[in-house]
Amino acid sequence: MATSSPGRPRDEAIDRAVLGATVELLDEVGYQRLTISAVAARAGATKPALYRRWPSRERLVIAALHRELRTIRAPDTACTLCDLHESIGLFAHAFGNRYVTVLGPLLADCAGDDDLRRAFIEGLFDPARDAVRHTLVNAVERGDLRDDLDLDLTVDMLGAIPHYRAIFGEVPLGSDDIERAVVTLLRGIAVDYEALVAHSRQIDDAPATHDRHLPLQAST
Structure with a gap:
């Protein structure tokens, strides 16, 4: 750098x-x-x-x-719903309210220079991407997510939601929005979605340390 x-x-x-x-x-x-x-x-x-x-x-x-991004750590609670919720939140909160005032004009200045653009992506977006990718790998290894999952595409999908909302949305991405996004995504990539919901509820009901997790509700 x-x-x-x-x-x-x-x-x-x-x-x-x-x-x-x-x-x-x-x-x-x-x-x-x-x-x-x-x-x-x-x-x-x-x-x-x-x-x-x-x-x-x-x-x-x-x-x-x-x-500021060096301290990013992959969510790893052994609860896939919890981890994906935190993963989207990680993308959403990595830059706070700097998307419009900093990242947009900075990217514009870097876009025409391949070296600068690479430094921009590697320095500012890869830390969160790498952490979320690690979370997905753990979920696949636990058998929670399909073993044919396209990891890079899924990371892009998780990151696209908060980035798009921060730049083009009228209001910031909220916890309820993140919850709905995780539900929608997991219904396509989970091995057994209902089992993940049940596991999430068990963790939420137990006197554990998952205090940042908001329990997801199964849709009918």
């Missing part, structure tokens, strides 16, 4: 300050009004120090947002 001059030791404190300042300014003024000068001033650094590490504003913003 970042570059440095050969032989020059990296000062991680500067990295942290600059990336943190970048995120703060993105939330305050958005991507289009963000400047390298403003980031340098906020971080107490110099423009040359920034350009030694990130040769462009696009690279800097990608690195700053990627730093």
Whole structure:
């Protein structure tokens, strides 16, 4: 995500300050009004120090947002309904309200450059995709999902719902929307959908730690 001059030791404190300042300014003024000068001033650094590490504003913003996504972990509760619910939520909440103010204009700036576009996808979307793919693999191995499941296509389907709603929808994707999406998807890819619903209800009724799971209701 970042570059440095050969032989020059990296000062991680500067990295942290600059990336943190970048995120703060993105939330305050958005991507289009963000400047390298403003980031340098906020971080107490110099423009040359920034350009030694990130040769462009696009690279800097990608690195700053990627730093926030490093902690993404695959949902793994052994409850497929719970995990898929959290997977869509993971996509939905990865960027908060930055879709319009940051991601849209950033992608527009990266679209014409293959290297930048690749960095954009690998840095900002692959972390969530990889986590959700791991969740699906676990569900297939448990026998909950069909063993002929197209994993990459299913990940795309899970991610498309929150991304589309965030960019084009009138209201953000809510928990009820996620619940309906999981039900619709599982009816096509589950080995035994009703068994997954029953298992989800058992977990919800038990004094366990699945406090973020909202029980799904079987449709009639």
